[in-house]
Amino acid sequence: MTMVRAMRTQREGSPWTGLWAVVAKEMADHLSSTRMFILEMLIALTAVGTAYNAASAIRSVAGLEPKFLFLKLFTVADEPFPSFVGFLGFLVPLIAIALAFDAVNNEFNQHTLARVLSQPIYRDALLFGKFLAGLFTQFLIYSAIWLLVFGLGVWQLGIPPTGEEVGRALWLLVATVFYGGVWMAVALLFSVRFRQPATAALASIAVWLFFSIFWPMISTSLATILAPIRIGTPEEILAQARWLLALRRLAPSQLYAEIVVALLRPEVRSLGLVLPFQLEGAILGQPLPLSQSVLLIWPHLTGLIAATILLFALAYILFQRQEVRA
Amino acid sequence: MSPTPVIETRGLTKVYNGLVAVDHLDLTIHEGEVYGLLGPNGSGKTTTILMLLGLTEPTEGEVQVVGWDPRRYPLRVKAQVGYIPDQVGFYGDLTAWENLMYTAKLNGIPRKEAYRRIEEALNRVGLQDVAHRPVRTFSRGMRQRLGVADVLIKNPRVIIMDEPTQGLDPESAREFLDLIRELKGEGRTILLASHLLHQVQAVCDRVGLFRRGKKALEGTVEELALQVLGMSHYVHVEVEKDAPRLAQVVRRVPGVTDVEIHDDCTLWVKSRKDVRPEVAKAVVQAGGRLLRLDVELPSLDDIYAHYFKSEAGETENE
Numbered sequence: 050m051t052m053v054r055a056m057r058t059q060r061e062g063s064p065w066t067g068l069w070a071v072v073a074k075e076m077a078d079h080l081s082s083t084r085m086f087i088l089e090m091l092i093a094l095t096a097v098g099t100a101y102n103a104a105s106a107i108r109s110v111a112g113l114e115p116k117f118l119f120l121k122l123f124t125v126a127d128e129p130f131p132s133f134v135g136f137l138g139f140l141v142p143l144i145a146i147a148l149a150f151d152a153v154n155n156e157f158n159q160h161t162l163a164r165v166l167s168q169p170i171y172r173d174a175l176l177f178g179k180f181l182a183g184l185f186t187q188f189l190i191y192s193a194i195w196l197l198v199f200g201l202g203v204w205q206l207g208i209p210p211t212g213e214e215v216g217r218a219l220w221l222l223v224a225t226v227f228y229g230g231v232w233m234a235v236a237l238l239f240s241v242r243f244r245q246p247a248t249a250a251l252a253s254i255a256v257w258l259f260f261s262i263f264w265p266m267i268s269t270s271l272a273t274i275l276a277p278i279r280i281g282t283p284e285e286i287l288a289q290a291r292w293l294l295a296l297r298r299l300a301p302s303q304l305y306a307e308i309v310v311a312l313l314r315p316e317v318r319s320l321g322l323v324l325p326f327q328l329e330g331a332i333l334g335q336p337l338p339l340s341q342s343v344l345l346i347w348p349h350l351t352g353l354i355a356a357t358i359l360l361f362a363l364a365y366i367l368f369q370r371q372e373v374r375a
Numbered sequence: 376m377s378p379t380p381v382i383e384t385r386g387l388t389k390v391y392n393g394l395v396a397v398d399h400l401d402l403t404i405h406e407g408e409v410y411g412l413l414g415p416n417g418s419g420k421t422t423t424i425l426m427l428l429g430l431t432e433p434t435e436g437e438v439q440v441v442g443w444d445p446r447r448y449p450l451r452v453k454a455q456v457g458y459i460p461d462q463v464g465f466y467g468d469l470t471a472w473e474n475l476m477y478t479a480k481l482n483g484i485p486r487k488e489a490y491r492r493i494e495e496a497l498n499r500v501g502l503q504d505v506a507h508r509p510v511r512t513f514s515r516g517m518r519q520r521l522g523v524a525d526v527l528i529k530n531p532r533v534i535i536m537d538e539p540t541q542g543l544d545p546e547s548a549r550e551f552l553d554l555i556r557e558l559k560g561e562g563r564t565i566l567l568a569s570h571l572l573h574q575v576q577a578v579c580d581r582v583g584l585f586r587r588g589k590k591a592l593e594g595t596v597e598e599l600a601l602q603v604l605g606m607s608h609y610v611h612v613e614v615e616k617d618a619p620r621l622a623q624v625v626r627r628v629p630g631v632t633d634v635e636i637h638d639d640c641t642l643w644v645k646s647r648k649d650v651r652p653e654v655a656k657a658v659v660q661a662g663g664r665l666l667r668l669d670v671e672l673p674s675l676d677d678i679y680a681h682y683f684k685s686e687a688g689e690t691e692n693e
Contacts, residue, residue, distance in 0.1 A: 059447065060446075060447060060448075060449065061447055061448050061451075062448070062449070066450060067480070067481045071481075074477050159464045159465070159466065159467065160460065160462045160464025161465060161466060162464075163458070163460040163464075164458070164459075164460055164463060164465075164522075164525065167428055167430065167453055167457075167460075168453060168478060168481040168482055168529075169449075169450040169451075169453040169481070169482060169483070170450070170453075170481050171449070171450070372431065373425060373430045373431065374422075374425065
């Protein structure tokens with residue numbers, strides 16, 4: 050009986066019919082919108098400013114370790130200003146949220162949803178197309194910014210980047226896109242849930258603020274509660290530190306920060322806790338090869354991708370259940 | 376004899392949170408027909424349309440549109456059915472041409488063919504001069520016409536319009552109705568949902584009266600008039616004098632249901648068919664001098680008002 054029913058209601062035709070039409074239209078919208086233009090200018094200026102400062106700082110310190118100079122363009126900060134990756138930590142969520150917070154509710158408000166869905170496409174194509182277009186747009190923006198930074202580096206430092214540096218930067222690019230992907234999925238979810246774009250935008254920003262400001266504080270107190278230090282034995286201290294790290298890593302910004310560290314500081318050998326005996330035989334200060342650094346960030350990267358997929362799936366389910374009539 | 380049905384529903388039902396929006400609807404619409412779905416707001420017209428397009432899942436019942444079940448083959452149905460929702464929306468920042476191009480792409484129409492169809496559709500609805508202006512600058516009437524151009528892109532067999540003339544000024548509404556007649560002339564089937572009766576009357580071949588999710592009445596306007604009002608024609612008779620006396624004679628004419636004496640020279644005759652020749656003959660034979668004789672069909676407004684009034688009375692008595 051249930052089988053008959055399932056067969057009868059099974060849909061025919063690919064759910065991705067029309068997907069590329071949606072992607073093309075949404076990307077064109079993103080790339081020509083004033084909103085994105087402002088954010089692109091902002092991130093470009095940040096990149097040029099911080100990388101330029103970093104380059105002058107690098108040049109002024111003669112005899113600095115000559116390795117991985119190009120990566121330092123991303124990480125060297127000109128106090129009191131943060132480094133370029135420091136800026137990225139909050140510019141990326143901002144761009145991601147700006148790309149998606151009005152994705153679905155605006156279709157409702159403009160009364161375009163019923164008309165678009167009456168074309169021979171499934172809802173799947175519309176939502177996934179919007180999401181893909183956002184990811185591609187981010188990829189495009191960050192690629193341009195990365196090239197800008199590298200170009201500035203060649204000009205200011207007078208040497209070309211090595212293959213290893215380019216490889217690390219590319220991995221960082223991928224990680225940055227998926228870090229943005231998480232926040233885009235959050236914004237997309239809210240754009241399905243809330244009919245008002247302003248509500249969706251504020252809700253997305255609230256979630257982001259929660260994870261970037263309050264979560265570190267909350268995780269500290271939670272760790273003290275979950276693994277209290279009663280006597281002060283090394284085991285107790287270790288347990289609490291483990292809890293703290295585990296809790297903190299629930300925040301995408303923490304994962305991204307650790308990815309940045311592992312990729313841009315090749316000498317970093319572990320992102321977790323390292324006990325002295327684990328360092329036996331290690332040559333400290335020696336950079337890891339790229340493959341080892343990638344291995345180090347692998348769980349973080351998959352975590353970000355998993356969070357993106359999970360949030361997108363939630364938005365998807367919610368969207369499928371929504372009635373078309375406003 | 377009987378043409379193939381393009382739209383057919385059997386026992387179609389939709390329940391929203393325990394509220395029955397559409398209640399066991401049987402609807403049959405034939406190829407090339409203009410069918411009017413009539414009913415007050417909230418009588419289930421839009422829900423029915425959404426189920427026909429596969430945009431809302433029916434709770435139970437069978438649907439077939441252009442030979443396919445929209446639940447299982449929504450893409451095939453939507454490729455042949457054009458839908459103009461009420462308050463049809465377009466992307467305001469895109470031009471009319473870009474909006475139509477998006478529709479063409481979603482329909483998988485090749486680029487060259489799309490260019491041709493867009494140009495043709497825009498010419499058709501008279502928007503060729505504003506093709507490259509952003510839609511946000513368009514008036515309500517222009518948007519509505521762009522809605523027609525939008526469905527024409529896919530060259531549909533069936534066009535479904537939800538309240539197409541609502542909010543249009545009389546001139547635009549009249550133009551829009553002409554457009555509907557033109558589309559019918561091309562052999563397209565048109566389903567029109569509306570509560571603006573005289574407009575539905577002007578273009579529809581058949582009308583279905585909706586009430587609380589059920590199809591209460593169906594037929595041509597004439598048939599509905601007979602069913603609801605018990606008559607189908609108003610005949611106005613103007614004589615020189617003696618109207619009361621002549622009324623006695625006219626009353627005996629077969630088909631006449633009622634004669635009202637308006638004044639000494641005017642009679643209002645209600646009948647089941649066009650009885651002008653018989654009335655004229657009767658008046659002249661009775662020695663009356665006939666000055667004027669004309670016939671008028673009852674408007675859908677009368678039928679509608681009468682029907683819903685009597686229905687309301689019945690439910691109060693229950």
